[in-house]
Amino acid sequence: MSTLALPRAVLERWKRPDVSWLAVRVWQRNRDVFMNIWKSEAIWPFVEPLLTLVALGFGLGDFIELEGQQSYIEFIGPGLLGAYAMWMASAEACWGAYFRIDQKTFDAILSTPATIDDVTSGEVLWASTRSLISVVCIFIVVLVFGAIVSPLAVLIFPLSLLPGLMFGSISLSYAAVARSVSSLNYFFAVFITPQFWLCGAFFPLDQLPGWVQAAAWFTPAFHVVEIYRGLATGNPEWVHLANLAWMIVVTAGFYALAITLMRRRLVK
Amino acid sequence: MQQEIIAARALTKRYGDFTAVDGISFSVQRGECFGFLGPNGAGKTTTIRMITGVSPVTDGSLAVDGMHAQVDARGIKSILGVVPQDDNLDLELTVRQNLRAYARYFDLPKQVAEARIDEILTFFQLADRQKDRIDALSGGLKRRLTVARGLLNSPKILVLDEPTTGLDPQARHMVWQKLRSLRSQGVTMLLTTHYMEEAAHLCDRLVILDQGRIIAEGTPAELISAHAGRDVIEVHATPDERLAVLRYLEGRQGVMVEEGGDILYVYSDGQNGFNPASLRDLAERVIYRNANLEDVFLKLTGRGLAAE
Numbered sequence: 001m002s003t004l005a006l007p008r009a010v011l012e013r014w015k016r017p018d019v020s021w022l023a024v025r026v027w028q029r030n031r032d033v034f035m036n037i038w039k040s041e042a043i044w045p046f047v048e049p050l051l052t053l054v055a056l057g058f059g060l061g062d063f064i065e066l067e068g069q070q071s072y073i074e075f076i077g078p079g080l081l082g083a084y085a086m087w088m089a090s091a092e093a094c095w096g097a098y099f100r101i102d103q104k105t106f107d108a109i110l111s112t113p114a115t116i117d118d119v120t121s122g123e124v125l126w127a128s129t130r131s132l133i134s135v136v137c138i139f140i141v142v143l144v145f146g147a148i149v150s151p152l153a154v155l156i157f158p159l160s161l162l163p164g165l166m167f168g169s170i171s172l173s174y175a176a177v178a179r180s181v182s183s184l185n186y187f188f189a190v191f192i193t194p195q196f197w198l199c200g201a202f203f204p205l206d207q208l209p210g211w212v213q214a215a216a217w218f219t220p221a222f223h224v225v226e227i228y229r230g231l232a233t234g235n236p237e238w239v240h241l242a243n244l245a246w247m248i249v250v251t252a253g254f255y256a257l258a259i260t261l262m263r264r265r266l267v268k
Numbered sequence: 269m270q271q272e273i274i275a276a277r278a279l280t281k282r283y284g285d286f287t288a289v290d291g292i293s294f295s296v297q298r299g300e301c302f303g304f305l306g307p308n309g310a311g312k313t314t315t316i317r318m319i320t321g322v323s324p325v326t327d328g329s330l331a332v333d334g335m336h337a338q339v340d341a342r343g344i345k346s347i348l349g350v351v352p353q354d355d356n357l358d359l360e361l362t363v364r365q366n367l368r369a370y371a372r373y374f375d376l377p378k379q380v381a382e383a384r385i386d387e388i389l390t391f392f393q394l395a396d397r398q399k400d401r402i403d404a405l406s407g408g409l410k411r412r413l414t415v416a417r418g419l420l421n422s423p424k425i426l427v428l429d430e431p432t433t434g435l436d437p438q439a440r441h442m443v444w445q446k447l448r449s450l451r452s453q454g455v456t457m458l459l460t461t462h463y464m465e466e467a468a469h470l471c472d473r474l475v476i477l478d479q480g481r482i483i484a485e486g487t488p489a490e491l492i493s494a495h496a497g498r499d500v501i502e503v504h505a506t507p508d509e510r511l512a513v514l515r516y517l518e519g520r521q522g523v524m525v526e527e528g529g530d531i532l533y534v535y536s537d538g539q540n541g542f543n544p545a546s547l548r549d550l551a552e553r554v555i556y557r558n559a560n561l562e563d564v565f566l567k568l569t570g571r572g573l574a575a576e
Binding site: 001019020022025029032036104105107108109110111112113114189212244267268 | 283317320321322323324326341342343345346349353354356357358359360361362368369372373374375417421426448
């Protein structure tokens, strides 16, 4: 494939998405699968952030002094919420969707009145739902550890849906061009994991060189953590609206990309 | 009500420079079972995928129950039941959940769907397996479930792409029996297969495709009498015997000979006073039988292996 083949294929396939109510039917299919397995998996969304919180919050946190009176637990609480919201939505739309492509689950759906755009939209909606579920679980953990200071933090629940749509769209775009499982690992190693550590969830970015701070602004997870931290600590600022706008624009762009790449992958 | 339910005119599908379906025209009548036969790569599945609205038509026109494939794919898909070549059952759901999820894509009301699922599970003798995961089912059961799924929305047309490939004879006959029963209920069926016995069993009318074109069309009986005559004599002959047989048959009216590997196929219309028993003196092994669809197929598409 020449370097230009992919952008050209995307442009050729662009037309207004043909999305209907059936996108919710696709979402329901994923919910059914989740309900089949959640009992055996319910413990993990709690365990992993709990371990991270204990190890970093109490272990490492003792060595860390932050500006003002803020404890380290209060600092990483909202960071964990943002980082795991990204992780869950991406895992679902990347691994999950890749296997559904591979197992021909979507091919079966396409022979019903549902369109490929319904499938793409249903998948992104489901990734967003996984983000919300994950945020609810972790919220309980960080609340118990006293990492939530302000009642404004309840706004994090509705605001977990947008990052879910954003990471869902980005990851689904990648899954739609991935040709093997190992290339999904690559996506996580190069894109998701560095964001996890460098989005400002675990340490303040202002201690880092200026160019790293500038680079962080271009990573989606940074904006999620900024907003969550503002709400959890009770310090919402106008700049958070800019973070929100940034996410809306990126979400819209990647949703359009996911739509065209999924058409390219599944409609032949 | 109009009798024609599918009308294809100069239907074409191209992938880049490759033409998979090369301007074919055919029409399917309500209530009939219409077959697509052809070697691998002939364009059967591509044609089916265009009819079922999952593959865009490159050129020509295709109307299904009065709806145009390029305009109203959703509408077409809502009246079809599709049984694909590969089982694409949902591996993460149970048997009943598979059907439930599928029914939702057709927006069947919940109670209607549940009643329909019970009915279909009983018809296909799957009721006692409804809580099983898909990977616990045998190949035959999966196939039955895939056909069952295709019937959930009470389709006007059931589209079957090689419905019994890979099944053992018991499972195959079971699927055939169910399909005949559906045909007798007036369901229009579209079928691709490369089992000639299956086509002869089920199809009212069929077309034979080769390299994206229709090379023959008719009822199984018409095709057999037009292309293979009434009788076939298979002569297993050594090179010496072969020469004697060919010389004996040369110039006879109503007799056609074809060489396929180590066998000579002698087609006869049975009205030429030619006595097949006389060949027994010329070769070691002579088999005398009625002509069938497989003879037509092999004669028209060649006895060699299709170039992949």
